[in-house]
Amino acid sequence: xxxxxxxxxxxxxxxxxxxxxxxxxxxxxxxxxxxxxxxxxxxxxxxxxxxxxxxxxxxxxxxxxxxxxxxxxxxxxxxxxxxxxxxxxxxxxxxxxxxxxxxxxxxxxxxxxxxxxxxxxxxxxxxxxxxxxxxxxxxxxxxxxxxxxxxxxxxxxxxxxxxxxxxxxxxxxxxxxxxxxxxxxxxxxxxxxxxxxxxxxxxxxxxxxxxxxxxxxxxxxxxxxxxxxxxxxxxxxxxxxxxxxxxxxxxxxxxxxxxxxxxxxxxxxxxxxxxxxxx
Numbered sequence: 001x002x003x004x005x006x007x008x009x010x011x012x013x014x015x016x017x018x019x020x021x022x023x024x025x026x027x028x029x030x031x032x033x034x035x036x037x038x039x040x041x042x043x044x045x046x047x048x049x050x051x052x053x054x055x056x057x058x059x060x061x062x063x064x065x066x067x068x069x070x071x072x073x074x075x076x077x078x079x080x081x082x083x084x085x086x087x088x089x090x091x092x093x094x095x096x097x098x099x100x101x102x103x104x105x106x107x108x109x110x111x112x113x114x115x116x117x118x119x120x121x122x123x124x125x126x127x128x129x130x131x132x133x134x135x136x137x138x139x140x141x142x143x144x145x146x147x148x149x150x151x152x153x154x155x156x157x158x159x160x161x162x163x164x165x166x167x168x169x170x171x172x173x174x175x176x177x178x179x180x181x182x183x184x185x186x187x188x189x190x191x192x193x194x195x196x197x198x199x200x201x202x203x204x205x206x207x208x209x210x211x212x213x214x215x216x217x218x219x220x221x222x223x224x225x226x227x228x229x230x231x232x233x234x235x236x237x238x239x240x241x242x243x244x245x246x247x248x249x250x251x252x253x254x255x256x257x258x259x260x261x262x263x264x265x266x267x268x269x270x271x272x273x274x275x276x277x278x279x
Contacts, residue, residue, distance in 0.1 A: 105220060109223055115253075184207065
């Protein structure tokens with residue numbers, strides 16, 4: 001190899017090493033300059049006893065404020081419980097309130113009128129939700145005053161809040177549940193007979209759902225009876241007139257709507273639904 005080329009490479013390697021060493025020293029100097037204010041801040045309270053200007057003093061408070069307050073579960077468990085409750089909220093609204101009976105009866109009314117899209121599903125569900133709020137408002141007021149408000153004021157734990165909140169809901173469901181359905185699930189759960197206020201929700205909820213379905217179908221049958229009579233009368237008249245090709249529904253539908261409007265059907269249906277819950 002040419003000696004001049006070898007010397008040039010040696011000089012280049014020495015220069016690169018020098019630049020790396022200089023960069024390393026510069027980095028150490030910058031780090032020391034950045035840490036110097038923190039070191040002064042840490043030494044200030046010990047030497048002068050006064051906080052550094054512009055910065056709050058570093059203090060450590062050890063107190064006994066937690067004594068006397070009810071112990072609660074971990075925050076992570078509370079968050080998990082809240083997420084689970086939110087995911088189950090639709091099921092709670094559907095199956096632990098009066099929503100099921102109301103929406104089934106209103107659907108029966110639409111089917112009895114042989115109307116496919118009027119009123120729309122959104123209207124039926126919206127009306128059912130507002131009627132559910134009207135019926136359940138006293139129950140939710142008790143839950144607010146007995147469970148939620150004391151829990152927010154740190155007077156009771158989350159477990160006690162859940163227990164207090166379940167009492168008015170359990171009482172409402174048991175008032176609407178047949179004793180036969182409750183006995184069925186008590187027998188299937190193989191638990192001894194207990195007082196209504198201490199009965200577990202795993203027995204009360206399915207018994208309540210079955211009773212609600214039975215009551216809703218009973219009311220639906222009574223709603224269907226007058227409209228079936230209109231269908232029979234219209235079909236008989238058309239057959240007696242020899243109009244075999246005329247569909248009875250074409251004549252019966254306007255008559256059903258006229259009858260429903262004349263008797264103020266929606267008011268009667270809503271009134272019957274609310275009175276069925278003891279309002």
